[in-house]
Amino acid sequence: MTTGLALRSVTKRFGGFAALEEVDFVAHGGEVHALLGENGAGKSTLMNVACGIYAPDEGRVEIDGKAVSIAGARDAAARGIGMVHQHFKLVPAFSVLDNILLFNPGRPAAEVGAEAQRLAARIGFDLPLEARAGTLPVAEQQRLEILKVLIGGARIVILDEPTAVLSPEEGTALMGLIRGLADEGAAVILVTHKLHEALHHSDRITVLRQGRTIAETTPEGMNPAELTTLIVGEQIVEEPELSSHVGERVIWLNGVELAGDAGRRGLTGLDFQVRAGEIYGVAGVAGNGQSELAEVLMGLARPTGGTVWMDGENITEAGPAGRRRAGLACIPVDRYRHGLAGRLSVADNYAVNGVLAGRYGGWMWLNRAKARARAREAVEEFDVQGVRGMGQRAALLSGGNAQKLVIAREFEGETRVVLAHSPSRGLDVRAGAAVHARLRAARDAGAAVILISDDLDEILLLSDRIGVLSDGRMAAEFTAPADRAEIGRAMVSHGDD
Secondary structure, three states: OOOOOOEEEEEEEEEOEEEEEEEEEEEEEOOOOOOOOOOOOHHHHHHHHHOOOOOOOEEEEEEEOOEOOOOHHHHHHOOOOEOOOOOOOOOOOEEEHHHHHHHHOOOHHHHHHHHHHHHHHHHOOOOOOOOEEEHHHHHHHHHHHHHHHHHHHEEEEEEEEOOOOOOHHHHHHHHHHHHHHHHOEEEEEEEEEOOHHHHHOOOOEEEEEEEEEEEOOOOOOHHHHHHHHHHHHHOOOOOOOOOOOOEEEEEEEEEEOOOOOOOOOEEEEEEEEOOEEEEEEEOOOOOOOOOHHHHHHOOOOOEEEEEEEEEOOEEOOOOOHHHOOOOOEOOOOOOHHHHHHOOEHHHHHHHHHHHOOOEOOOOEOOOOOHHHHHHHHHHHHHHOOOOOOOEEEHHHOOHHHHHHHHHHHHHOOOEEEEEEEEEOOOOHHHHHHHHHHHHHHHHHHOOEEEEOOOHHHHHHHOOEEEEEEEOOOEEEEEEEOOOHHHHHHHHHOOOOO
């Protein structure tokens, strides 16, 4: 077994904050090595050192046993290192094919396009090569990122949360491809919060905690509870907790129509309602209208037919600001596109809802000290790690901690409706459980909660009722506790069959 990539005694500091402290990590050719840890544990920082985005302050990087100095992503690619980042590195205005060509310069477009189609078919999905990357839903952007690296022929492949926005079937297909890459001699590093991926698809597991290596082990004989204890230092077990009181309907959609973009199905006569005091889970195979539904609910897309009602008022024409004033809180699937302004500070990102509600004064006189103080309290309450000051740009937060900041803001004040689209995406076990507790608390306080998730386990754990979205409409509805197999059959069947 060859040593593909080794990081020896790597330390990385940002100002006075030590993100990594003397970390050792070795990935061999021919194996899948899972890298686990809480949000902010240093996983992404370590991999950014491996692919040349950060230079280590101490320690060294080795490829095939030789110390190297990697001068950025292009140099890393030339050395056979390819990283699929949790947050995408795409040019939104460019086509799918052009984005692939940017990562694979010098090759004929026709050759690269044909290889992309073959590889996509192997994984089990299709990508329109001429579509603009920015029009693709998040799941398809993830696929594009994976294709970019695999087509480049990387022999050291780093995957940071690669299945976070994929359906279970797509995730299984991708794990099969990853195993195939390892069997062909590649060193594959899998950074994930999904314990079953580490246990079922890796050969070795390394756990980081607070920037240090806690353990290196193998999946044999290891169970999720033991792995969770290594990651967070305690055992965390979640159980379903159904609502004790369901009230009147709060939000409902009648015959909603919306065309899909880039080959997506869109919405076709969508009808459903959610009542106060319940969590309504929307399950379905990715690409069946989930993104369009979220955009309609947030007010980012206006339906071409049908109506959206909230508390007896027709809000079909209302924009995002009007819906927020009516009591809608949103946790979007793409936190950087729809949830945060990366260049603004942590404090400003947190305070925006309070500013709109007048809690920090008006636009002519804004009480910034009060806003910063409240943001500081929220950062502590929601355990947003990696914040070195309220003036820090939100873009510098790790993915999971950025999600925590969005959630902290959205749960400030009273809400009538909570839209949570893949709320635990990129979160560790402890943070995911905390988010689930917040959703239940909002439900128990009388809010109507709409949970859209590709993770069927999350849907089954949280939902009081479940609707299956297929071809842009609700194909079936279930009351919890629901049968997983029946839901699965509804997800893959079509009402016209």
